[in-house]
Amino acid sequence: MAVTESAPLPAASETWHRLSFTGSGKEYFGIWIVNILLTIITVGIYSAWAKVRRNRYFYGNTVLLGRAFEYHAKGMQIFIGRIIVFAYLIIYNVLLTVVPLVGIGMAVLILFFIPWLVMRGLRFSARVTSYRNVRFNFVGGVGGAFLAFLVGPILAALTLGILAPLASRWMYRYIGNNMRYGTKAFTTNPGLGAIYKTWFLSALIILLGLLIIGFVLFINMSVLFAVIDNPQAIPPELHAALITMGVIGYLVVLVSFGIAALVYRAGVRNIAWSSSVFDGAHPLKSDLSRAGYVWITISNLIVTLLTLGLMRPWAAVRMARYVNTHTAVRFSGDVGEVFAVAEKDGSAVGAEFMSYEGFDFGF
Amino acid sequence: MKASILAFDSRIIAEGEWHPANSSLSVVARLIETSTGLVVERVSTGEPLASGSQRAIEISSRVGSIPRRVHFSDASLFETTDNEAIDRLLSRSGRRGTGFVHGLERFHPRLIALVVATFLLAGLVYRYALPVLVEVAVAVTPPVVPKIMSVSTLETMDRTMLSPSRLDAAKQREISEGFARIAALSTRGLAGYSLNFREGGAIGPNAFALPDGTLVLTDELVKLADGDDEMIIGVLAHEIGHVELEHSLRQIYRAAGTAGLIMMLAGDVGSSMEDLLVQGAGFWRCPIRARRKPPPIAIPWN
CATH class of the missing domain: 2.30.29 (PH-domain like)
Structure with missing residues (x-):
């Protein structure tokens, strides 16, 4: 190979190379407010270009081994993709109301349309992402998307979340096993037992929330029975108390489900990433602390609400930094050689393989 | 070199x-x-x-x-x-x-002006542009749409919550006659409305209107009125007002428009914030809107 003097890469390593995030809330603030302002002024049209600038900022500041990732999508691609989906949904809804029978036919069609859309979205997102001048690719089919993004969530919902780990496993396997860097494959196989362990913690959190509500109801039992016996005889002050109780109950449910979902999400991410291997030899790792992830998400939300959204850029950067620094890869052997091999195969996806329409609904 | x-x-x-x-x-x-x-x-x-x-x-x-x-x-x-x-x-x-x-x-004092402009524009869009869009959507909606929406809504409710009325025929006739008198005063006329009696079940004492002029009155509300037919007719007049002003259609478009606006900014507001906003919009919009604009047709009966 004529190219001898490559830029410095760490030699061999048994160490984990972590991602880092080099952006700042201050810098992102300008990008963010201009995105929103131009989106409003252009009645939403600019949102496709806004997405490109946002993603370019976040990918371009995600750094591994001193080099950043890159996002290559063009605003027009995303805009066309959105127009197509929007048009389909309008036609679907009009037909559904005007000619219900055709609408039912289209509902069956949409059952296949959604997985196809998800598949195309994942493929688009992968192909517009590159690292060290080599693009990612996604080779999953519609069948896998149907199982992972339609059957899985429906099954999880029907069983009140008991089969959610199965759905998570399908989803991560579908994404992880079909992801390519150049022509090199990733493999993922998150263990069901491990996912159930983290699921169990979330189930306990929900149970705790329900117990608190049950306890509150229990100590107010006498009042409640009186109300059920004779609904008309509620004094106004008791009325207010009942409403307060209802609101508190609602909040407890909301908070416990929210925390349970966040704990689960972080736990499953750790398991899935840590069971992933690049090119059969280089393991990936995610080691988010579940408490840390919950804390950052919730404090981000509170700070964003209290500042009427103005601290959102800071919150987004804070989350990106946290997630990146807890994501790592370990290259077995010489890192330079790993990339030299990737180079020989060339990139599977060049710009010419790009579709002109960008369905960006994948993730 | x-x-x-x-x-x-x-x-x-x-x-x-x-x-x-x-x-x-x-x-x-x-x-x-x-x-x-x-x-x-x-x-x-x-x-x-x-x-x-x-x-x-x-x-x-x-x-x-x-x-x-x-x-x-x-x-x-x-x-x-x-x-x-x-x-x-x-x-x-x-x-x-x-x-x-x-x-x-770029980070510059100018950004303060952009922030102010964003808040102002967002407020203006919500206050003025969204209602205009809703009006346009209502205007272009063919009459068959509310008809189909209403038929399927009533069917769903009949199957899930409502059951046939147990009011005696005389009482039903009495209320229907009172209803016919006020419906005749409305712009759509008596033919534009149909009054249905149902047992409310989970929805309890209630009356509601569907966009095509289908009105539903529950037995529980009649019992609550305790013989006060004037009160029931008043409630029905209020419901007619909703239909005349196409409130349900407006509400649907309004909710859809708000959700659409929020979704366009989805990536910029973050997913948890987006959930909160969409849910919140669904929650507080309906009751306040309905209450703030009392339908004028109820007035002649007060």
């Missing part, structure tokens, strides 16, 4: 790394501007790696301070973190317009 390319009128633009086409291997290189265009050369030997005229070269636009990409026509790539140098090169070659958005985005 390497004599090979660096003639009198060449100058070094930036240091960075160069990739051959589709390759992850990189070479420490520098970008040089010459009289004919741009050239990338290997730092250690001065060997030229890629070149092209400024027109044939694509330079990525600036976002924050992420690395800039210089694409050559042979698909090779030069990458540098020296954004300032690339900006100077672009402005020298007259490509000023490309940096407009980045210029707005």
Whole structure:
């Protein structure tokens, strides 16, 4: 190979190379407010270009081994993709109301349309992402998307979340096993037992929330029975108390489900990433602390609400930094050689393989 | 200095790394501007790696301070973190317009004005543009749409919550007659409405209107009125008002419009914030809107 003097890469390593995030809330603030302002002024049209600038900022500041990732999508691609989906949904809804029978036919069609859309979205997102001048690719089919993004969530919902780990496993396997860097494959196989362990913690959190509500109801039992016996005889002050109780109950449910979902999400991410291997030899790792992830998400939300959204850029950067620094890869052997091999195969996806329409609904 | 390319009128633009086409291997290189265009050369030997005229070269636009990409026509790539140098090169070659958005985005007191403008515009859109859009949507909706919506809604409710009325026929006739008198006063006339009696079950003492003029009155409400027919007719008049003003259709479009507006900004507000906003909009909009505008048709009966 004529190219001898490559830029410095760490030699061999048994160490984990972590991602880092080099952006700042201050810098992102300008990008963010201009995105929103131009989106409003252009009645939403600019949102496709806004997405490109946002993603370019976040990918371009995600750094591994001193080099950043890159996002290559063009605003027009995303805009066309959105127009197509929007048009389909309008036609679907009009037909559904005007000619219900055709609408039912289209509902069956949409059952296949959604997985196809998800598949195309994942493929688009992968192909517009590159690292060290080599693009990612996604080779999953519609069948896998149907199982992972339609059957899985429906099954999880029907069983009140008991089969959610199965759905998570399908989803991560579908994404992880079909992801390519150049022509090199990733493999993922998150263990069901491990996912159930983290699921169990979330189930306990929900149970705790329900117990608190049950306890509150229990100590107010006498009042409640009186109300059920004779609904008309509620004094106004008791009325207010009942409403307060209802609101508190609602909040407890909301908070416990929210925390349970966040704990689960972080736990499953750790398991899935840590069971992933690049090119059969280089393991990936995610080691988010579940408490840390919950804390950052919730404090981000509170700070964003209290500042009427103005601290959102800071919150987004804070989350990106946290997630990146807890994501790592370990290259077995010489890192330079790993990339030299990737180079020989060339990139599977060049710009010419790009579709002109960008369905960006994948993730 | 390497004599090979660096003639009198060449100058070094930036240091960075160069990739051959589709390759992850990189070479420490520098970008040089010459009289004919741009050239990338290997730092250690001065060997030229890629070149092209400024027109044939694509330079990525600036976002924050992420690395800039210089694409050559042979698909090779030069990458540098020296954004300032690339900006100077672009402005020298007259490509000023490309940096407009980045210029707005830079951290600068001007951003305060942008924040104020954003809040003002968002408020204006919500207050004025959204209602106009809702009116347009209502105007173009063919009458068959509310008809079908109403039929399927009543069917669903009959199957899930409502059951046949157990009021005696005389009472039903009494209420129907009172209803006919006020319905005749409405712009749609008596033919525009149909009154249905149902046992409310989970929805309890209640009366509601569907957009096509189908009104439903529950037995529980009749019992609650305790013989006060005037009160029931008043409630029905109120429901007629909702239909006359096309409130349910407006509410649906309004909710859809609000959700659409929020979704367009989804990536910028974050997913948890988006959930909160969409849910919140669904929650507080309906009751307040319905209460704030009392339907005028109820007035003659008060």
